[in-house]
Amino acid sequence: MSSELLNFIVQNLNREPFELNYTPLQLDQLPSNQLVQLLSDVLSWIFNTDKIDIRRETSEDTAIRILHSLKILRFKPPSDIEELEEWRAGIVEGAKKSVFPVLHYIFDNIQMLKERAYLATFLMKTDVPSDVHDFDTAQLQNEISVLMDQFKVIAVVEVNTDVIILGDIKQDLRSMEQEKETLQRKIEKAERKIKEIPYFDRHMENAAQLRMERERISEYTLIKGQERHRVIHVNNKVGRWSEHLDELQAVGENIDPSDMIVQLEEECETNNYLVREKLEEELRTRTKRIEELSQISQMAAIEEADIARLNAQITDLTSKIKRLENEREKAEEPVDENMSVFRHQAAALDRKKSVTAEKLQQARQELQKMQKEVETRKAELQNKVGGEVISAVQFRKYVENLRAKTVEYKRKRAEIDEMQCEKAILKRTVDLLNQRFDLLRTQIETMGGEVVQVFEVPLHQQRPKTAAPKSDNPEELQHSLKSLMTDIHTKKEFIEQLRREKSEQAETAKEAAQLESSMESNIEQKKHEFAVANENILKEVRSLEKESTEAEEIIAVYEQEYAEVLEDKNSMSQYSNQDYENELEASIEEENGIYSEINADGSVSKVDESRRQVELWQSLIVIFEAKLEALQERLNTGASDGPMGDHSFY
16 A cells, blocks of 8 residues: 555545544554444545444445445446455455545545535435335335436536536436437327327317326325325324323322322422422512612613712621621520521521422423423424324334234245245146146047046026017017027927937947946856866866876886896797797787776877877887797797897898
């Protein structure tokens, strides 16, 4: 921070109206809160407002107030976003880097900024919250805009030094002239259009009458609002007086009569003393003073000889008084000292009593004066505000009621928010259900079905409106009655036809329902039969599987026996021919018996596998018979002991 800047700021702070007597070092060493307070005081001086103690308001309010004031004064902050944030934080925290440039800008342009602040008090619009914005506030804003326009015109004429405001006003005037030209073109275009409208004069009269009616309605609305405000004020006044009456009744119930009597007696004694002693003494004194003054006023012109004569009389009277006092003191020497003490105490009490009475009288006069001043200020406030001025107790009660209503409002607001959330959830649920319904309807329609929509049936049937007959002629009425009767007869026949069709459709639907029930019973019976047949087939398949398993076991046994027979065939040469033949015949008979037993078993022949096994065994029997024939031929021809079967195959 340059020393020239500090010196410039210190010079302006040491002048009127600040007169801080700072040095550059003291200014540089000021803490941050004092710097913010100093900036606030300088801005209050520029805007000609009372100083504000920043300790009694929050930092946010202080920052908003200072930044708004600098915006009005058109102080250019840093353009960079980061630097702008740092500058704002420095204004709030009281940083020298942010506060000193603002002070330099203010002290360097004092006259211009004062004029701008003065104009801003009349040209800055007040932001009205949306929750209190109504017809009255809109009307007030329109009136304020009109007054601002008038002030701009006056400011253009009178204030020629403020170039910035003058430029803004010129720009506004140019825009207003452009709007005027645009409006003139629109008016000319509208005039060309309305020339072709028939009965234009009548339309204009109706429009003027409509405008007058609307103005009258707006006036009535304004009067209604004023009356409503008056009613509200009267109700509030009645409420306050009712509360005051309740308080007085409560106080009256709690009053002790003995205490009140004691207070009244004391007040009566005080008033009697004031009236009979003090005021009477003052009255005598003032009467005597008036007589002396009247004598003096009636006296002739006083000369120096008269003054000398009066001074001589005063001196003689003074000497006589002193001589009489000395004689009284000599006469009071033999008197008891105790009586003199009491006499002095009584005199002191009289003096205290007179002093206290005088203080009481002064206090009463001051009280009356303050009451008159309070009434005067109440009347002034009532004329300015337009309502009745309340006391501190009433204001505290109002604040308590306002807090209770605020709590109730917050509770109701929370309930409304909860209901709105629930409404949003239900709305989303309805949307999801509609989407699901559309999806199901699409699926049903793709499957060939149809969705029947149920329309809402009115709970109360509306009575049809009847019209009065168009004519009073009996013939026309008779003709219309005949036509109505014909229409009624036609509609009755149509209704009868619909009823017959309905009955036929009902019978057809009944027959279809009976047929459907009989078909359902047949289907159930067929299902039962199919189930029983399926169960029997499963049982038979299980029995066949069991027989097939047994047959496989028998085949395995037969294969084992067949292997044993082959072994016996190889060793057949060790036995005699006759024995061997007998043994083969016994084996053949045994095999034939087994074959007959197998053939006797009809259940196995049902299986293809059993059939194949039987064919194999028959082939085996044929083989064995062939071998037996070959063996017989060999025995008959006396062949050598070669391998059995070689001869028959070669």
